[in-house]
Amino acid sequence: MSPPLSRTRRRLLAGGAVLLVLAGALTWAVWPDDPGYRTQDARIAVRSGPGGDESVELDTRLFLPDGASATDKVPAVLLAHGFGGTKESTYSDAEELAGIGYAVLTWTARGFGRSGGQIHLDNPDYEVRDAQRLVDWLAARPEIRTDAPGDPRVGVVGSSYGGGLALMLAGQDQRIDAAVPMATWNDLAGAFLPESTGQGAVDGVFKKTWAGLFFGNGAGAGLGALGDAVAGGGAPDLGALVGADPACGRFAADVCAAYQRIATTGRADQAAVDLLRRSSPATVLDRIKAPTLLVQGTADTLFPLSEADANARGIAATGTPVRVAWFTGGHDGGDGPQSDRDRIKFLMAQWLDHYVKGTGPAPADSFTWSRITGFNALDRGVVTSGYSDPAYPGLGGTQTSTVTVTGPAQTVANPPAGNPAAISSLPGAGGGLSSFVNGVVTDLPGQHARFTSTPLDRPLDIVGAPTVRIRAASPTGEAVLFVKLYDVDPAGVATLSSGLVAPVRLTGLPAEISAAQPVSVTLPAIVHRVEAGHTLRIAVATSDQAFATPAQPAVYTVAVPDDATAVTLPTVPGEPIASPQVIWRYVLVGLLVAIAVGLVVVVLVVRRRRGRHDTSVHPEYADLPLRVDGLRKVYGDFVAVDRVDFEVRRGQVVGLLGPNGAGKTTTLRVLMGMTKPTAGQVHVFGHPLVPGSPVLSRIGALVEGPGFLPHLSGLANLRAYWAATGRPEEDAQMERALEIAGLGESVHRRVKTYSHGMRQRLAIAQAMLGLPELLVLDEPTDGLDPPQIAEMRRVLRRYATDGRAVLVSSHLLAEVEQTCTHVVVVNKGGIVASGPVDEIVGESPSVQIEVSDAGAAAGVLGRLAGVRSVAVDGDPRQLVVDTNGTARSEVVAELVRAGIGVERVVPRRRLEDAFLALVGESSSGSGDR
């Protein structure tokens, strides 16, 4: 049963179309968009230095949005990169800013990449002055909007090293209209030499790992660039690079010397602190008039939240608009999850649009932050929830809670040369999960003291810097300690939020703990939720891998005042920022509702359509088991059945006779509702028949061979079939059907073990289940042996009593002749003859005669009165004679009298005439139907 070719072609076409659409969608998705901007690379020579007379070339790139011109000027943004980067590191940020209509000038800071000069750490005379010259350059560009000649409309954006530059530039150059410094410092000395009891950087604890990473980055970048330049055939300032010092790389000599002094001793001197302070926004905050959006990361052990807090307070003190936003990234946490990135991008665009471009409403002062609320299973990142509060509360929170931690005085050892050391963070692991993975955080036995609270009875949202008071005693009068706040879950797993620790250097300590005075330690600012049932732990450790500690071994005693002290925990209730993701929940609900409504609508429409369906009974055909009118079925361009009309009356056994491929099976398929006719109607007991018509339940069928579940027995198959009709079991007349099947004990065997004939008999039995009023059997005797065929004939004849009717298809003339009361002969999709078998099979006026000499015989018969025609078959001894009423005996007598030998006289019948003529014409059939 192969489908007609055109159908295959149609499927191929449909499949091809689907593929094309998919390929198109894919191409559209990955095809690069029109960027919406153009770039210009330029090397700009600027004059900076204390005297403004030291020339250096900067490697720059200007992004100009499409449409920017002298008549259609655009505002500008200076976009500074982080330490160790180049103008390439900010490419994607520049693209985004250019995409929202800013001319973006990116450049490689002096001392990095292909820019000339040395690294002065955002020194006001060098890097900051370089940036001022770039502002001059922007002002001279015709496409850039200006406030006054030489004063472009410009904002400055940067992260880390670039953020420091942004603040310094805003303080030094009043032409800056807005600044967005991110993850940057307030006091570089304080950032690298922190001290959490409020002492200055000279007494700070050196953050050696971060400092080393930075120094290595700057020095290495210089040497690396040298290699690149040599390999690449020469950067313009190759001479300057060749002179690079392997100890200092491209660091300026004073910066290098200061680093070497601090790193060698682990202590800072005043000169080094002064040098670092020159590079600190802290010195210029009171001069910043540009509205500033401060973005700081909570996962940042290099520039923690306290740096942004100091900047915010300093700038706000002069009345300049300041907004603070925290995100769950930073030098340890990277860019943070998508939700945070989106929030920060939105805040930045809003800030720049209002203060630089001059569009959009004034941004609110509200403080926004986010907290890690879990892991994302798909991209293995963290998931955060955003919160906001109307005003920035600082690190003290809007409210405070206290939790008491208790513990006796404990002795702790300072390891010689700081080794082995506790690990709290992994500086430089960058962007990974280093600070979230609890397993990394270790406190070494004997090197730390613990003070623990009782389990919390309610959850606590810490937003800000907790404080705690401790006491310490040291035989040397001095101690470097690291104070940490752990969240300990009921299973004992301790979490150190973002790996942040508070280093303290205590001096003038007594040797005995009883004489020690409490000191207040400000712990790092964190955003952390402590669940109910968890405990808080204050750990005081003597070593930390990230910091330089005294080399001499010593044993300190650590205690809290009165063996129990309150930890003050700032909290900010905050309003949750609705995550845009929440919208998907509504989408889901909407979708489910839409599907439910759609389903109801479809059901209603189908019912209604069915209601409109013609259920009236055709009055003339009401008592006719089957009436077929003008049936036509076309598969593609192949006409399987054409102009078929016939009827089956009660009590009749009608045979549908035709050669293979005459259209019998197609006709039966239409009768069974498996195939829709192209044209014509079928009425069963007057009801129009369409696929699934209820009236089909009055028809029992065997079409195209048996179809059984092979793993079930014959009996189980009949039962399963009857169960599918949903009719009561007693209606089935199972016994009678089994009797007809005559399978005996085999009825309990699996159908897959049956012979062809057994299946056929079972299929006939199935068709007779429930004694349907019309039985339709397709080649019922196929596979049966002669006695069974004879039996089947009797069964069918008997079946067609009591008002029932049977329609049998067959390609065997004898079959139809012996079984049927009526016959319909079909060929090539059309009806050739129909009527009662007796009538059709009845004797024909023609007779076939075999004679010794056909020619002579024809002559004799031609003279015979009444004989209308004589035909000579192919065989010279065969004659077909239409006697036209003349008795056959007379015809024979006449021939014999004429001396012609008569071998055989065979009466011909109409049915045979018709049928053999058809088969003779085209025994090859007209295709498989």
Next chain:
Amino acid sequence: MTDLRAGAAANYRAARTLPIRAEWRRQWSRARTRWALGLMFLLPLIILVAFQFDNGGDDNGGGEFGSLIDMATSGGLNFTLFCLYVSATFLLVVAVALFCGDTVASEAQWGSLRYLLAVPVPRARLVAVKLIVALGYSGLALLTLAGTALAVGTARYGWEPLRSTVANEIAPGPGLVRLLGILGYLAVVLLVVAGLAFLLSVSTDAPLGAVGGAVLLWILSSILDQITALGAVRNLLPTHYSTAWLGLLSTPAQYDDIVKGAISAVVYATLFWSLAFWRFTRKDVTS
């Protein structure tokens, strides 16, 4: 309301043909149904026995969620989670594809489909009943797997909190609720497989083609999902959110991807089933 019995045989009601019970028995009589369910029952037992040979040796890797494997023996809930984790990506997909892809196509192959249509079982009803029963067996397979795993896991490793390294441990009660949530989400994601397999099932009379086709397309989608260069296109892949249920192990539970995954699955399943209905109610049954 029309008389849907117009001209029908006595006691024939279109809405009563092919009762769900009859179809359920029809499918239950098949060896493959019982084998598939039996495998779901045996798998946790096999895993349990395999763990008895564990010498606690090498690290399984797998990132943040690799610990699921290490923690499989920490309690009944974790054991169940492990069984789901290892079977969700393939075994359950095959089982669902089997139940939904085989159901119509095998009837067509045997030739029994035309006799069901001649009963007549209305085509829409035939499709609906077949689908409901196939989904029922799919759900039963999922529940058998989870139920057996929970029973034997709890018997062997105890009624312990649900543990993972991505979150604090979750007490057994809420842990069970999370587990049920995971089962629910898995069921929703597998609707896509069910939809695809069923669409293929009504389109072909080769059961193997329908089952294999659905599994192959699912694997193809998984492979495409690994190619990050496809970017946002991957979000449209039916398998993209198939592991979002891991978010339920987080504290607090992460629903965003689950919601998106559910949307994706519901859209795909609705699309496939609609196509299947549309196709089957119109096509000429030639086999």
